Amino acid sequence: MDGMSLLTITVLAVFVGFEVVSKVSSTLHTPLMSGANAIHGIILVGAIIVAGQAADPWVLVVALLAVVLATANLVGGFVVTDRMLEMFRGRQRPPSNAVVPEDRGSVEPVKKEGRQ
Amino acid sequence: MTLLNPTWTALLYLAAAACFILALKGLNSPRTARRGNLIGAFGALLAVVTVFVSVKLDNIPWILGAIAVGSGVAAPVARRVQMTQMPQLVALFNGVGGGAAALVALLELSHTGDPWVRLAIVFTLLVGAVSFAGSGVTFAKLQGLMTTRPVTFPGLPALMAVVLLAAVGAGVVVILNGSLVLALVLLLLGLAAGILLVLPVGGADVPIVISLLNAFTGLAVAASGLVLGNVLLVVAGTLVGASGTILTRAMAAAMGRSVAGIMFGAFKGGSTAGSTAVSERPVRSSSAEDVAVLLGYAQRVIIVPGYGLAVAQGQHTAAELALALEARGIEVDFAIHPVAGRMPGHMNVLLAEANVPYESLKEMSDINSEFKTTDVALVVGANDVVNPAAKTTSGSPIYGMPILEVADARQVVFLKRSMRPGFAGIENELLYEPQTTLLFGDAKDSLTKVLGAVKAL
Missing domain, CATH: 3.40.50.1220 (TPP-binding domain)
Structure with a gap:
Protein backbone atom coordinates (compact mmCIF):
# COMPACT_ATOMS: atom_id res chain seq x y z
CA MET A 1 0.00 0.00 0.00
CA ASP A 2 1.35 3.43 -0.85
CA GLY A 3 2.30 5.98 1.78
CA MET A 4 -0.53 8.39 1.05
CA SER A 5 -3.24 5.76 1.60
CA LEU A 6 -1.61 4.66 4.86
CA LEU A 7 -1.45 8.28 6.03
CA THR A 8 -5.14 8.76 5.16
CA ILE A 9 -6.09 5.64 7.08
CA THR A 10 -3.97 6.69 10.05
CA VAL A 11 -5.50 10.15 10.27
CA LEU A 12 -9.04 8.80 9.98
CA ALA A 13 -8.27 6.21 12.68
CA VAL A 14 -7.09 9.01 14.98
CA PHE A 15 -10.45 10.74 14.63
CA VAL A 16 -12.38 7.51 15.16
CA GLY A 17 -10.27 6.81 18.25
CA PHE A 18 -10.96 10.27 19.68
CA GLU A 19 -14.65 10.10 18.86
CA VAL A 20 -15.35 6.64 20.15
CA VAL A 21 -14.22 7.33 23.72
CA SER A 22 -14.91 11.03 24.08
CA LYS A 23 -18.06 10.62 26.17
CA VAL A 24 -17.32 7.54 28.24
CA SER A 25 -18.25 7.76 31.92
CA SER A 26 -15.57 7.32 34.55
CA THR A 27 -17.43 4.18 35.65
CA LEU A 28 -15.97 2.41 32.66
CA HIS A 29 -12.52 3.99 32.51
CA THR A 30 -10.78 0.92 33.89
CA PRO A 31 -12.45 -1.62 31.58
CA LEU A 32 -11.97 0.74 28.64
CA MET A 33 -8.27 1.10 29.34
CA SER A 34 -8.00 -2.63 29.74
CA GLY A 35 -9.95 -3.29 26.55
CA ALA A 36 -7.85 -0.85 24.54
CA ASN A 37 -4.80 -2.52 26.06
CA ALA A 38 -6.00 -5.89 24.74
CA ILE A 39 -6.53 -4.46 21.26
CA HIS A 40 -2.92 -3.41 20.84
CA GLY A 41 -2.02 -7.04 21.51
CA ILE A 42 -2.87 -7.40 17.82
CA ILE A 43 0.84 -6.77 17.32
CA LEU A 44 0.70 -10.58 17.48
CA VAL A 45 -0.15 -10.49 13.77
CA GLY A 46 3.11 -8.63 13.12
CA ALA A 47 5.08 -10.99 15.34
CA ILE A 48 3.66 -14.03 13.51
CA ILE A 49 4.62 -12.57 10.12
CA VAL A 50 8.17 -11.87 11.28
CA ALA A 51 8.52 -15.31 12.89
CA GLY A 52 7.11 -16.99 9.79
CA GLN A 53 9.71 -15.34 7.59
CA ALA A 54 12.65 -15.83 9.90
CA ALA A 55 15.48 -17.63 8.14
CA ASP A 56 18.22 -17.80 10.75
CA PRO A 57 17.73 -19.26 14.23
CA TRP A 58 18.67 -16.09 16.11
CA VAL A 59 15.94 -14.11 14.34
CA LEU A 60 13.47 -16.92 14.96
CA VAL A 61 14.20 -16.94 18.70
CA VAL A 62 13.64 -13.19 19.03
CA ALA A 63 10.52 -13.36 16.86
CA LEU A 64 9.09 -16.22 18.91
CA LEU A 65 9.74 -14.18 22.06
CA ALA A 66 7.72 -11.38 20.45
CA VAL A 67 4.94 -13.90 19.68
CA VAL A 68 4.84 -15.02 23.33
CA LEU A 69 4.74 -11.43 24.63
CA ALA A 70 2.12 -10.34 22.11
CA THR A 71 -0.08 -13.36 22.86
CA ALA A 72 0.13 -12.61 26.58
CA ASN A 73 -0.98 -9.04 25.85
CA LEU A 74 -3.82 -10.09 23.55
CA VAL A 75 -5.24 -13.09 25.41
CA GLY A 76 -4.57 -11.79 28.93
CA GLY A 77 -6.00 -8.39 28.00
CA PHE A 78 -9.32 -9.72 26.72
CA VAL A 79 -9.69 -12.23 29.56
CA VAL A 80 -9.00 -9.68 32.29
CA THR A 81 -11.39 -7.17 30.67
CA ASP A 82 -14.08 -9.81 30.44
CA ARG A 83 -13.58 -10.65 34.11
CA MET A 84 -14.07 -7.02 35.08
CA LEU A 85 -17.15 -6.68 32.93
CA GLU A 86 -18.90 -9.88 33.94
CA MET A 87 -19.30 -8.17 37.29
CA PHE A 88 -21.23 -5.24 35.88
CA ARG A 89 -24.87 -6.09 36.34
CA GLY A 90 -28.01 -4.04 36.26
CA ARG A 91 -30.47 -3.57 39.09
CA GLN A 92 -31.36 -7.18 39.79
CA ARG A 93 -30.01 -7.69 43.26
CA PRO A 94 -30.04 -11.25 44.47
CA PRO A 95 -31.55 -11.78 47.93
CA SER A 96 -29.22 -10.50 50.59
CA ASN A 97 -28.32 -13.93 51.90
CA ALA A 98 -27.01 -14.92 48.50
CA VAL A 99 -24.77 -11.90 48.03
CA VAL A 100 -21.57 -13.28 49.45
CA PRO A 101 -21.91 -16.87 50.51
CA GLU A 102 -18.17 -17.24 50.95
CA ASP A 103 -17.88 -14.22 53.18
CA ARG A 104 -20.64 -14.86 55.64
CA GLY A 105 -19.44 -15.88 59.04
CA SER A 106 -15.92 -16.62 57.92
CA VAL A 107 -13.32 -14.81 59.95
CA GLU A 108 -10.48 -15.20 57.49
CA PRO A 109 -10.92 -14.94 53.74
CA VAL A 110 -9.69 -18.02 51.90
CA LYS A 111 -7.60 -16.09 49.44
CA LYS A 112 -4.95 -13.94 51.01
CA GLU A 113 -4.18 -10.56 49.61
CA GLY A 114 -0.67 -10.33 48.26
CA ARG A 115 0.06 -6.91 49.64
CA GLN A 116 -1.12 -5.21 52.71
CA MET B 1 -0.97 -23.57 3.77
CA THR B 2 -3.31 -22.34 1.03
CA LEU B 3 -2.93 -18.64 0.49
CA LEU B 4 -5.86 -16.28 0.55
CA ASN B 5 -5.82 -13.71 -2.23
CA PRO B 6 -5.00 -10.13 -1.21
CA THR B 7 -8.56 -8.86 -1.64
CA TRP B 8 -9.95 -11.39 0.82
CA THR B 9 -7.09 -10.73 3.20
CA ALA B 10 -7.82 -7.01 3.11
CA LEU B 11 -11.54 -7.62 3.64
CA LEU B 12 -10.93 -9.86 6.65
CA TYR B 13 -8.53 -7.31 8.16
CA LEU B 14 -11.15 -4.62 7.55
CA ALA B 15 -13.71 -6.75 9.38
CA ALA B 16 -11.27 -7.17 12.28
CA ALA B 17 -10.66 -3.40 12.41
CA ALA B 18 -14.43 -2.80 12.46
CA CYS B 19 -14.68 -5.27 15.35
CA PHE B 20 -12.12 -3.22 17.30
CA ILE B 21 -14.05 0.00 16.72
CA LEU B 22 -17.27 -1.70 17.82
CA ALA B 23 -15.43 -3.05 20.85
CA LEU B 24 -14.33 0.42 21.99
CA LYS B 25 -17.81 1.77 21.23
CA GLY B 26 -19.41 -1.02 23.25
CA LEU B 27 -17.14 -0.28 26.21
CA ASN B 28 -18.84 3.12 26.49
CA SER B 29 -21.91 1.74 28.25
CA PRO B 30 -22.21 -0.81 31.06
CA ARG B 31 -24.98 -2.58 29.18
CA THR B 32 -22.97 -3.25 26.04
CA ALA B 33 -19.46 -3.38 27.48
CA ARG B 34 -19.11 -7.11 27.86
CA ARG B 35 -20.46 -7.79 24.40
CA GLY B 36 -18.10 -5.11 23.07
CA ASN B 37 -15.12 -6.83 24.60
CA LEU B 38 -16.17 -10.17 23.11
CA ILE B 39 -16.51 -8.53 19.69
CA GLY B 40 -12.97 -7.24 20.11
CA ALA B 41 -11.70 -10.70 21.02
CA PHE B 42 -13.51 -12.13 17.99
CA GLY B 43 -11.85 -9.51 15.77
CA ALA B 44 -8.45 -10.47 17.16
CA LEU B 45 -9.11 -14.17 16.53
CA LEU B 46 -10.25 -13.39 13.00
CA ALA B 47 -7.08 -11.40 12.33
CA VAL B 48 -4.78 -14.12 13.69
CA VAL B 49 -6.49 -16.83 11.61
CA THR B 50 -6.28 -14.55 8.58
CA VAL B 51 -2.54 -14.05 8.91
CA PHE B 52 -2.00 -17.82 8.97
CA VAL B 53 -3.89 -18.36 5.72
CA SER B 54 -2.79 -15.26 3.84
CA VAL B 55 0.99 -15.04 4.26
CA LYS B 56 3.45 -17.76 3.38
CA LEU B 57 4.84 -18.72 6.77
CA ASP B 58 7.62 -21.06 7.82
CA ASN B 59 8.17 -22.32 11.36
CA ILE B 60 4.42 -22.73 11.93
CA PRO B 61 4.79 -25.39 14.67
CA TRP B 62 7.14 -23.08 16.54
CA ILE B 63 4.75 -20.16 16.19
CA LEU B 64 1.80 -22.20 17.42
CA GLY B 65 3.93 -23.36 20.34
CA ALA B 66 4.82 -19.77 21.23
CA ILE B 67 1.14 -18.77 21.08
CA ALA B 68 0.30 -21.70 23.36
CA VAL B 69 2.96 -20.59 25.84
CA GLY B 70 1.76 -16.98 25.82
CA SER B 71 -1.90 -17.95 26.28
CA GLY B 72 -1.01 -20.63 28.82
CA VAL B 73 0.75 -18.08 31.00
CA ALA B 74 -1.54 -15.07 30.56
CA ALA B 75 -5.04 -16.57 30.62
CA PRO B 76 -4.81 -18.28 34.04
CA VAL B 77 -3.15 -15.21 35.57
CA ALA B 78 -5.87 -12.97 34.14
CA ARG B 79 -8.56 -15.33 35.37
CA ARG B 80 -7.22 -15.66 38.89
CA VAL B 81 -5.95 -12.17 39.67
CA GLN B 82 -7.53 -10.40 42.63
CA MET B 83 -9.61 -7.42 41.62
CA THR B 84 -7.35 -5.20 43.72
CA GLN B 85 -4.33 -6.26 41.66
CA MET B 86 -6.01 -5.55 38.35
CA PRO B 87 -4.16 -2.27 37.68
CA GLN B 88 -0.71 -3.78 37.84
CA LEU B 89 -1.78 -6.70 35.65
CA VAL B 90 -3.04 -4.27 33.00
CA ALA B 91 0.29 -2.44 33.29
CA LEU B 92 2.14 -5.72 32.81
CA PHE B 93 0.12 -6.76 29.73
CA ASN B 94 0.63 -3.28 28.31
CA GLY B 95 4.38 -3.53 28.83
CA VAL B 96 4.77 -6.89 27.09
CA GLY B 97 2.76 -5.56 24.14
CA GLY B 98 5.18 -2.65 23.83
CA GLY B 99 8.10 -5.05 24.10
CA ALA B 100 6.67 -7.23 21.33
CA ALA B 101 6.28 -4.21 19.04
CA ALA B 102 9.90 -3.17 19.68
CA LEU B 103 11.18 -6.68 18.88
CA VAL B 104 9.16 -6.85 15.66
CA ALA B 105 10.61 -3.52 14.55
CA LEU B 106 14.15 -4.62 15.44
CA LEU B 107 13.85 -7.73 13.25
CA GLU B 108 12.43 -5.80 10.32
CA LEU B 109 15.44 -3.48 10.19
CA SER B 110 17.48 -5.78 7.94
CA HIS B 111 14.57 -6.09 5.47
CA THR B 112 14.38 -2.47 4.43
CA GLY B 113 16.52 0.26 2.90
CA ASP B 114 13.79 2.87 2.82
CA PRO B 115 14.60 5.73 5.25
CA TRP B 116 10.88 6.36 5.93
CA VAL B 117 10.39 2.76 6.98
CA ARG B 118 13.53 3.04 9.10
CA LEU B 119 12.04 6.14 10.74
CA ALA B 120 8.97 4.08 11.68
CA ILE B 121 11.30 1.36 13.00
CA VAL B 122 13.21 3.84 15.14
CA PHE B 123 9.94 5.22 16.51
CA THR B 124 8.61 1.75 17.33
CA LEU B 125 11.88 0.69 18.99
CA LEU B 126 12.03 3.75 21.18
CA VAL B 127 8.37 4.01 22.13
CA GLY B 128 7.95 0.26 22.56
CA ALA B 129 10.99 0.11 24.84
CA VAL B 130 9.79 3.12 26.87
CA SER B 131 6.42 1.46 27.29
CA PHE B 132 7.97 -1.87 28.27
CA ALA B 133 10.35 -0.46 30.89
CA GLY B 134 7.89 2.18 32.13
CA SER B 135 5.16 -0.42 32.59
CA GLY B 136 7.65 -2.60 34.45
CA VAL B 137 8.31 0.22 36.92
CA THR B 138 4.58 0.96 37.36
CA PHE B 139 4.03 -2.76 37.98
CA ALA B 140 6.77 -2.75 40.63
CA LYS B 141 5.25 0.34 42.27
CA LEU B 142 1.72 -1.03 42.37
CA GLN B 143 2.77 -4.52 43.39
CA GLY B 144 4.69 -3.05 46.31
CA LEU B 145 8.04 -4.30 45.00
CA MET B 146 9.40 -0.78 45.35
CA THR B 147 8.35 2.44 47.03
CA THR B 148 5.29 4.20 45.65
CA ARG B 149 6.82 7.53 46.53
CA PRO B 150 8.45 9.59 43.81
CA VAL B 151 12.06 8.56 43.28
CA THR B 152 14.23 11.49 42.31
CA PHE B 153 17.88 12.34 42.46
CA PRO B 154 19.69 15.58 41.67
CA GLY B 155 20.97 14.66 38.20
CA LEU B 156 17.70 13.14 37.00
CA PRO B 157 16.55 15.83 34.55
CA ALA B 158 20.05 16.09 33.10
CA LEU B 159 20.36 12.32 32.80
CA MET B 160 16.98 12.14 31.07
CA ALA B 161 18.05 14.85 28.64
CA VAL B 162 21.30 13.00 27.89
CA VAL B 163 19.43 9.72 27.31
CA LEU B 164 16.93 11.38 24.98
CA LEU B 165 19.63 13.23 23.04
CA ALA B 166 21.62 10.01 22.68
CA ALA B 167 18.45 8.25 21.51
CA VAL B 168 17.82 10.91 18.87
CA GLY B 169 21.45 10.61 17.73
CA ALA B 170 21.31 6.82 17.54
CA GLY B 171 17.95 7.07 15.77
CA VAL B 172 19.32 9.37 13.09
CA VAL B 173 22.24 7.03 12.40
CA VAL B 174 19.90 4.02 12.20
CA ILE B 175 17.71 5.88 9.71
CA LEU B 176 20.76 6.77 7.60
CA ASN B 177 22.59 3.42 7.50
CA GLY B 178 20.35 0.82 9.17
CA SER B 179 22.98 -0.17 11.75
CA LEU B 180 21.75 -3.09 13.85
CA VAL B 181 24.20 -2.35 16.66
CA LEU B 182 22.89 1.19 17.04
CA ALA B 183 19.32 -0.13 16.90
CA LEU B 184 20.19 -2.27 19.93
CA VAL B 185 21.71 0.79 21.61
CA LEU B 186 18.49 2.65 20.84
CA LEU B 187 16.51 -0.16 22.45
CA LEU B 188 18.60 0.11 25.62
CA LEU B 189 18.26 3.90 25.65
CA GLY B 190 14.48 3.46 25.30
CA LEU B 191 14.46 1.13 28.30
CA ALA B 192 16.47 3.65 30.32
CA ALA B 193 14.14 6.48 29.29
CA GLY B 194 11.10 4.42 30.31
CA ILE B 195 12.53 3.83 33.77
CA LEU B 196 13.58 7.46 34.23
CA LEU B 197 10.17 8.63 33.03
CA VAL B 198 8.17 6.69 35.61
CA LEU B 199 10.52 6.72 38.64
CA PRO B 200 9.69 10.31 39.67
CA VAL B 201 5.92 9.83 39.36
CA GLY B 202 4.23 9.78 42.74
CA GLY B 203 1.86 7.06 43.90
CA ALA B 204 -1.50 8.65 43.19
CA ASP B 205 -0.51 9.52 39.64
CA VAL B 206 0.54 6.00 38.65
CA PRO B 207 -2.85 5.09 37.08
CA ILE B 208 -2.56 8.01 34.71
CA VAL B 209 0.89 6.84 33.71
CA ILE B 210 -0.48 3.36 32.94
CA SER B 211 -3.03 4.95 30.64
CA LEU B 212 -0.38 7.09 28.99
CA LEU B 213 1.90 4.11 28.41
CA ASN B 214 -1.09 2.25 27.02
CA ALA B 215 -1.45 4.99 24.43
CA PHE B 216 2.32 4.78 23.77
CA THR B 217 2.09 1.06 23.06
CA GLY B 218 -0.79 1.77 20.69
CA LEU B 219 1.38 4.23 18.78
CA ALA B 220 4.27 1.76 18.68
CA VAL B 221 1.95 -0.90 17.24
CA ALA B 222 0.65 1.57 14.65
CA ALA B 223 4.22 2.41 13.62
CA SER B 224 5.10 -1.27 13.36
CA GLY B 225 2.07 -1.57 11.08
CA LEU B 226 3.66 1.08 8.85
CA VAL B 227 6.91 -0.93 8.90
CA LEU B 228 5.18 -4.17 7.88
CA GLY B 229 2.72 -2.44 5.54
CA ASN B 230 -0.09 -4.02 7.54
CA VAL B 231 -3.23 -1.86 7.59
CA LEU B 232 -4.82 -3.68 10.53
CA LEU B 233 -1.89 -2.92 12.82
CA VAL B 234 -1.99 0.71 11.70
CA VAL B 235 -5.71 1.06 12.40
CA ALA B 236 -5.76 -0.88 15.69
CA GLY B 237 -2.63 0.82 17.02
CA THR B 238 -3.85 4.28 16.05
CA LEU B 239 -7.25 3.64 17.63
CA VAL B 240 -5.59 2.70 20.91
CA GLY B 241 -3.14 5.58 20.70
CA ALA B 242 -5.93 8.11 20.13
CA SER B 243 -8.44 6.71 22.60
CA GLY B 244 -5.67 6.19 25.17
CA THR B 245 -4.68 9.84 24.84
CA ILE B 246 -8.25 11.00 25.43
CA LEU B 247 -8.61 8.62 28.36
CA THR B 248 -5.36 9.84 29.90
CA ARG B 249 -6.52 13.44 29.63
CA ALA B 250 -9.91 12.57 31.13
CA MET B 251 -8.22 10.90 34.08
CA ALA B 252 -5.80 13.75 34.61
CA ALA B 253 -8.68 16.25 34.40
CA ALA B 254 -10.51 14.27 37.08
CA MET B 255 -7.54 14.90 39.35
CA GLY B 256 -7.30 18.56 38.40
CA ARG B 257 -3.84 18.08 36.95
CA SER B 258 -2.24 18.26 33.56
CA VAL B 259 -0.52 15.25 32.05
CA ALA B 260 2.65 17.28 31.65
CA GLY B 261 2.44 18.32 35.30
CA ILE B 262 2.28 14.69 36.35
CA MET B 263 5.10 13.50 34.13
CA PHE B 264 7.43 16.35 34.90
CA GLY B 265 6.11 17.58 38.24
CA ALA B 266 8.66 15.65 40.28
CA PHE B 267 11.48 17.09 38.20
CA LYS B 268 10.47 20.41 39.65
CA GLY B 269 9.76 18.92 43.06
CA GLY B 270 6.03 19.49 42.77
CA SER B 271 4.66 15.96 42.43
CA THR B 272 2.77 14.17 45.14
CA ALA B 273 5.65 14.06 47.56
CA GLY B 274 3.85 14.73 50.81
CA SER B 275 4.85 13.28 54.14
CA THR B 276 4.03 10.24 56.20
CA ALA B 277 4.25 12.06 59.51
CA VAL B 278 1.55 11.10 61.98
CA SER B 279 -0.11 14.02 63.67
CA GLU B 280 -0.63 14.16 67.43
CA ARG B 281 -3.79 16.25 67.30
CA PRO B 282 -6.88 14.85 69.03
CA VAL B 283 -9.62 13.21 67.00
CA ARG B 284 -12.97 11.73 67.95
CA SER B 285 -12.82 7.98 67.61
CA SER B 286 -15.80 5.83 68.31
CA SER B 287 -17.12 2.27 68.50
Missing part, protein backbone atom coordinates in the same frame (compact mmCIF):
# COMPACT_ATOMS: atom_id res chain seq x y z
CA ALA B 288 -18.80 0.21 65.81
CA GLU B 289 -22.05 0.33 67.81
CA ASP B 290 -22.06 4.12 67.82
CA VAL B 291 -21.47 4.19 64.08
CA ALA B 292 -24.29 1.69 63.60
CA VAL B 293 -26.67 3.97 65.51
CA LEU B 294 -25.63 6.95 63.38
CA LEU B 295 -26.25 4.96 60.20
CA GLY B 296 -29.32 3.03 61.31
CA TYR B 297 -31.32 6.12 62.24
CA ALA B 298 -30.32 8.21 59.24
CA GLN B 299 -32.57 8.86 56.27
CA ARG B 300 -29.88 9.19 53.69
CA VAL B 301 -26.42 7.64 53.73
CA ILE B 302 -23.70 7.99 51.13
CA ILE B 303 -20.83 5.52 51.22
CA VAL B 304 -17.51 6.77 49.86
CA PRO B 305 -15.20 3.84 49.11
CA GLY B 306 -11.45 4.12 48.64
CA TYR B 307 -8.43 1.93 48.21
CA GLY B 308 -8.55 0.83 51.87
CA LEU B 309 -11.78 -0.98 51.05
CA ALA B 310 -10.14 -2.75 48.14
CA VAL B 311 -7.07 -3.79 50.08
CA ALA B 312 -9.19 -5.20 52.89
CA GLN B 313 -11.39 -7.03 50.33
CA GLY B 314 -14.31 -5.36 52.08
CA GLN B 315 -16.48 -4.71 49.00
CA HIS B 316 -18.87 -7.60 49.76
CA THR B 317 -19.33 -6.43 53.34
CA ALA B 318 -19.91 -2.86 52.15
CA ALA B 319 -22.57 -4.14 49.75
CA GLU B 320 -24.21 -6.12 52.56
CA LEU B 321 -24.20 -3.07 54.80
CA ALA B 322 -25.91 -1.07 52.05
CA LEU B 323 -28.56 -3.78 51.74
CA ALA B 324 -29.06 -3.92 55.51
CA LEU B 325 -29.52 -0.14 55.62
CA GLU B 326 -31.89 -0.17 52.66
CA ALA B 327 -33.91 -2.84 54.44
CA ARG B 328 -34.43 -0.25 57.18
CA GLY B 329 -35.79 2.18 54.60
CA ILE B 330 -32.64 4.26 54.37
CA GLU B 331 -31.59 5.65 51.03
CA VAL B 332 -28.04 4.48 50.30
CA ASP B 333 -25.74 5.40 47.43
CA PHE B 334 -22.10 4.90 46.71
CA ALA B 335 -20.19 8.02 45.69
CA ILE B 336 -17.36 7.14 43.37
CA HIS B 337 -14.52 9.57 42.91
CA PRO B 338 -13.06 9.19 39.41
CA VAL B 339 -9.66 8.21 40.78
CA ALA B 340 -10.69 6.39 43.94
CA GLY B 341 -8.58 3.28 44.28
CA ARG B 342 -5.56 2.92 42.10
CA MET B 343 -7.19 3.33 38.73
CA PRO B 344 -10.14 5.33 37.39
CA GLY B 345 -13.24 3.18 37.68
CA HIS B 346 -11.41 0.75 39.98
CA MET B 347 -14.08 1.12 42.67
CA ASN B 348 -16.86 0.49 40.19
CA VAL B 349 -15.28 -2.80 39.24
CA LEU B 350 -14.85 -3.86 42.85
CA LEU B 351 -18.38 -2.95 43.87
CA ALA B 352 -19.80 -4.54 40.75
CA GLU B 353 -18.00 -7.69 41.85
CA ALA B 354 -19.96 -7.45 45.09
CA ASN B 355 -23.26 -7.26 43.14
CA VAL B 356 -23.90 -3.59 43.81
CA PRO B 357 -26.02 -2.48 40.84
CA TYR B 358 -24.28 0.18 38.83
CA GLU B 359 -27.26 2.51 39.24
CA SER B 360 -26.26 2.87 42.91
CA LEU B 361 -22.74 3.94 41.97
CA LYS B 362 -22.95 7.71 41.56
CA GLU B 363 -20.30 9.76 39.86
CA MET B 364 -18.77 12.72 41.63
CA SER B 365 -20.47 15.39 39.51
CA ASP B 366 -23.89 13.78 40.04
CA ILE B 367 -23.71 13.30 43.77
CA ASN B 368 -21.69 16.24 45.09
CA SER B 369 -24.76 18.45 45.46
CA GLU B 370 -26.52 15.70 47.44
CA PHE B 371 -24.12 15.66 50.38
CA LYS B 372 -25.91 18.74 51.78
CA THR B 373 -29.07 16.67 52.28
CA THR B 374 -27.19 13.62 53.54
CA ASP B 375 -27.25 12.56 57.17
CA VAL B 376 -24.14 10.41 57.18
CA ALA B 377 -21.25 10.20 54.75
CA LEU B 378 -19.44 6.93 55.45
CA VAL B 379 -15.88 7.14 54.13
CA VAL B 380 -14.36 3.67 53.88
CA GLY B 381 -10.63 3.56 53.31
CA ALA B 382 -10.56 6.79 51.29
CA ASN B 383 -8.67 9.92 52.21
CA ASP B 384 -7.19 12.09 49.46
CA VAL B 385 -10.40 12.12 47.40
CA VAL B 386 -12.32 13.77 50.26
CA ASN B 387 -9.51 15.99 51.52
CA PRO B 388 -10.62 19.66 51.60
CA ALA B 389 -6.94 20.64 51.25
CA ALA B 390 -7.55 20.16 47.53
CA LYS B 391 -9.77 23.25 47.67
CA THR B 392 -8.23 25.32 50.44
CA THR B 393 -4.46 24.77 50.56
CA SER B 394 -2.87 26.16 47.46
CA GLY B 395 0.54 24.68 48.30
CA SER B 396 -0.84 21.17 48.67
CA PRO B 397 0.18 18.52 46.13
CA ILE B 398 -3.48 17.74 45.47
CA TYR B 399 -4.56 21.39 45.21
CA GLY B 400 -7.06 21.78 42.39
CA MET B 401 -8.22 18.17 42.38
CA PRO B 402 -12.02 17.99 42.52
CA ILE B 403 -13.10 16.18 45.67
CA LEU B 404 -16.22 14.56 47.03
CA GLU B 405 -17.81 17.19 49.27
CA VAL B 406 -18.37 14.91 52.26
CA ALA B 407 -17.80 17.88 54.59
CA ASP B 408 -21.29 19.07 53.58
CA ALA B 409 -22.92 16.03 55.16
CA ARG B 410 -24.33 16.36 58.68
CA GLN B 411 -22.07 13.62 60.00
CA VAL B 412 -18.93 12.19 58.50
CA VAL B 413 -17.69 8.75 59.57
CA PHE B 414 -14.22 7.63 58.55
CA LEU B 415 -13.31 3.97 58.68
CA LYS B 416 -9.51 4.15 58.71
CA ARG B 417 -6.68 1.82 59.45
CA SER B 418 -4.68 4.49 61.27
CA MET B 419 -4.04 8.23 61.30
CA ARG B 420 -1.46 7.84 58.57
CA PRO B 421 -2.11 10.17 55.63
CA GLY B 422 -3.39 8.76 52.35
CA PHE B 423 -1.54 7.80 49.21
CA ALA B 424 -0.64 11.37 48.39
CA GLY B 425 0.80 11.79 51.90
CA ILE B 426 -1.14 14.88 52.96
CA GLU B 427 -2.92 15.43 56.21
CA ASN B 428 -6.70 15.64 56.08
CA GLU B 429 -8.15 18.53 58.11
CA LEU B 430 -11.59 16.97 57.89
CA LEU B 431 -10.51 14.30 60.38
CA TYR B 432 -10.34 16.95 63.11
CA GLU B 433 -13.71 18.60 62.40
CA PRO B 434 -16.44 18.34 65.05
CA GLN B 435 -18.89 16.50 62.76
CA THR B 436 -16.34 13.78 62.08
CA THR B 437 -16.23 10.40 63.79
CA LEU B 438 -13.45 7.88 63.29
CA LEU B 439 -13.54 4.12 63.60
CA PHE B 440 -10.05 2.66 63.46
CA GLY B 441 -9.27 -0.74 62.03
CA ASP B 442 -9.10 -2.80 58.88
CA ALA B 443 -11.93 -1.68 56.58
CA LYS B 444 -13.47 -5.12 56.30
CA ASP B 445 -13.31 -5.84 60.04
CA SER B 446 -14.85 -2.46 60.83
CA LEU B 447 -17.59 -2.93 58.24
CA THR B 448 -18.36 -6.40 59.59
CA LYS B 449 -18.69 -5.03 63.12
CA VAL B 450 -20.85 -2.12 61.97
CA LEU B 451 -23.00 -4.48 59.91
CA GLY B 452 -23.53 -6.76 62.90
CA ALA B 453 -24.42 -3.78 65.06
CA VAL B 454 -26.87 -2.42 62.47
CA LYS B 455 -28.61 -5.79 62.26
CA ALA B 456 -28.87 -5.85 66.06
CA LEU B 457 -30.53 -2.40 66.24
